[in-house]
Amino acid sequence: MSLAVAMAATCLALTGAASPSQARTPATSTSATQAASAAAQRADENCGAGEICFWHDRNYSGTPWRWSPASGYRDMPSNLHDHVYSFKANANACFIDWSPQEKRPVVSGDYAQAYDTNFGKRIDAVGPTC
Numbered sequence: 001m002s003l004a005v006a007m008a009a010t011c012l013a014l015t016g017a018a019s020p021s022q023a024r025t026p027a028t029s030t031s032a033t034q035a036a037s038a039a040a041q042r043a044d045e046n047c048g049a050g051e052i053c054f055w056h057d058r059n060y061s062g063t064p065w066r067w068s069p070a071s072g073y074r075d076m077p078s079n080l081h082d083h084v085y086s087f088k089a090n091a092n093a094c095f096i097d098w099s100p101q102e103k104r105p106v107v108s109g110d111y112a113q114a115y116d117t118n119f120g121k122r123i124d125a126v127g128p129t130c
Contacts, residue, residue, distance in 0.1 A: 039113055043088040052093050052106065052126065055086040058114045069093065073127040084120040086113050094130035097122040103130040 039059040046064050047053035053064035056079055065077055069091050076084070089110040094103050097119070104119055112118065 036113065039086075040111075043086070043111060047088045047090055050091050052087060052089045052091055054080050054084045054126075056080060056083055058085045058116065060086050060088065060113065067093070067126050069128040073125060075125045076123060081124060082121055083116075084123045085116040087111060087115055087120070092128075094127045095119060095123050096125040096127060096130075098124045105130050 039061075043053065043060040046060065047066070051066045051068050053060075053066050054076070055064050056062055065080055067074060075081070087110075089106045089108055091108055093106045095106055096103050102119075102122070112120070
């Protein structure tokens with residue numbers, strides 16, 4: 001990886017945005033690549049079309065909480081309030097933190113295996129629009 005690419009990835013990760021390239025770091029070994037692939041497959045198997053799935057743990061571990069735009073605005077369940085450590089978006093939405101107020105648009109295709117390094121430690125709610 002070039003220095004420019006590494007610096008760009010670091011800068012993007014520090015912004016805390018929801019998109020996948022900003023919420024995870026590149027794998028550095030074959031075993032890390034295989035683990036990341038298994039985690040992504042697990043997320044795909046557990047999150048249906050038109051849903052956003054939230055996990056309490058990194059790497060899509062455990063049972064996801066599912067949300068869809070038809071559900072409207074929802075506060076995060078107590079176990080996920082300020083504790084979304086991975087997510088997969090198969091729908092557009094808005095992640096919301098109330099104090100201080102900040103909203104993050106999310107588009108279908110966004111995901112994070114380690115969102116606790118970003119907005120996952122702040123998310124209070126999800127809604128269909130920002």
